[in-house]
Amino acid sequence: MATLELRNVTKKFKSDIVLDDINLEIAKGELGVLVGPSGCGKSTLLRMIAGLEPITSGDIKLNNKVINKKEPKDRDIAMVFQNYALYPHMTVFENMAYGLRIQKYKKAEILKRVDKAAEILELSSYLYKTPGELSGGQRQRVAMGRAIVRQPAVFLFDEPLSNLDSHLKVQMRREIKRLHRELGVTILYVTHDQTEAMTLAEKLIVFNKGRIEQISSPIGIYENPASIFVGSFIGYPSMNFLKGKIKNNKFVISDNELLDVNAETSNSVEDVVIGFRPENIYLNNDDYINENSLKLKVDEIELLGSDVLIYTNVEGVLENNKIILRMHKLLDLKYQDIISVNIPKKHIHIFDTNTGKSI
């Protein structure tokens, strides 16, 4: 049974459709991550679930009850905001207790809950400081504490780590994962950072232009992107794309038969885009030539430490010919060198040029 369920949720601002027919389920105890570029409507969706923004049509259900019209406080949902939104004049304790105090909980109960949350978040020694005296990571933890003390059915996180530096980001990411594991809570998490999304998610929801592009496990999305957008948005460096045609199971760019592909639908599909990940390109040995080979001209080499990125152009193709390779060891390559690589058929994804969808 889904704890949180969205059915045909649509949002319009005047005549602009911001969110178009969203259907989504988050199971009890699941960590769902909504990922998409900025301005794609993901934060609006979160605010609608929280009750801060009215919905135009559709239903939001929590434990099978429609909560569309309920006030935010009656929804049994807590939210962690991007800028923490801590009350600057209150201490950490007061910040966490404020909601409970308004709901008229008993003093002893408030104390118990705040103490427990502070202990989980390692904030016990900061309870009587104000947010101004805390570091970014600590403030973030207070914001989470404020959500935890309410013991809600669902936690909403709105880009909670985007204001932290990259080191702290990784640390807090693990902290959120730990919290999720220890408390077993249901979380819907919004981010524009695909690394954050991949590492955190149990269920990954890729969002673009107010629509859901794909829902799957992170690895499912990585290995089988449903559209060009998903392929390019998830994974860094991004998936390589080549524009061409398919004739008799071969991928063709202007009469150059380049690669064998598994075109299941028909033998001759016009206008396709093929995509393959930078790490799924293998160098050919000099001794023998693998099938499905491609000749590439080296343009630029970037050393990342553990990996090497090689920027290349496909030989004999003039436009849309850029390909990035990811290798694990530094090769003896120079600018303008020609290399021969192969791309296994199973790693090549085929997309429709017009719809962008996977074929």
Next chain:
Amino acid sequence: MKYDLFKNFFIHVLLILCILIIVFPLYIAIVASTHTAEALLNAPLPLLPGSEGLNNYTILLTKGAEVTGGQPLLPMLYNSFKLAMIVSLGKIFVSILSAFAFVYFKFPLRKFFFWLVFATLMLPIEVRILPTFQVVSTLGLMNSFSALCLPLIASATATFLFRQFFLTIPYALADAARMDGATPWRFFKDIILPLSRMNIVALFIIMFIYGWNQYLWPIVALTDSEMSTILIGISQLMSVADQIPQWNFVMGSAILAMLIPVVIIISLEKWFEKGLVR
């Protein structure tokens, strides 16, 4: 080191000069208020305090100078204080609530009303004094304390300043408070009010002095001398018919009129500075 010494010296000379320019007239006023009227009319003007100080102030506060019909200043000081207090607190009360409405509530014609308020910023009291007079007299309030205070209480400046301050408070705080279950009133009381306390103090000081310095409107609105304010008192002392003004009393009343605003500013100074900086 040498350079610093020279710079310090130069800065100090400049500062002392500035202070002298500001303080000298004040000093003359204080000195003048401690002499007899005759002493001030003869050259040279005394530059050192005289012996009539206590006597002058006692007369001013309790009986009033005879030439003006013997109006004591103490009730006038009280009236001015009452006026300034009611006007400044009233302004803060009205404007903080209207700014709260402008920033945190959506209602029809919100923009229009805001610009309406904003437009009145550009109209000084002098411009709208006739219509105000008309309204107040139609309401039958003339020559009452309400007539004195009410028209001064509405404040576009304060509304505008509070609105600007509220806009600097992250809107997410309002969202967070809603998630916490706070009603708009609780949000105002628990979050907006404590956060604006510095601005409130700063505005209070500015508005108190504004209220204290009101001259034109009290003259227009009041005919009853019992309600007249200290500024009216000073002007009465200065413009006596067929008489040479008694400068010792004029200066003395000016010093008295200055005293209360100075006390207010000094006692709230710390808050005031923070309020302006933040």
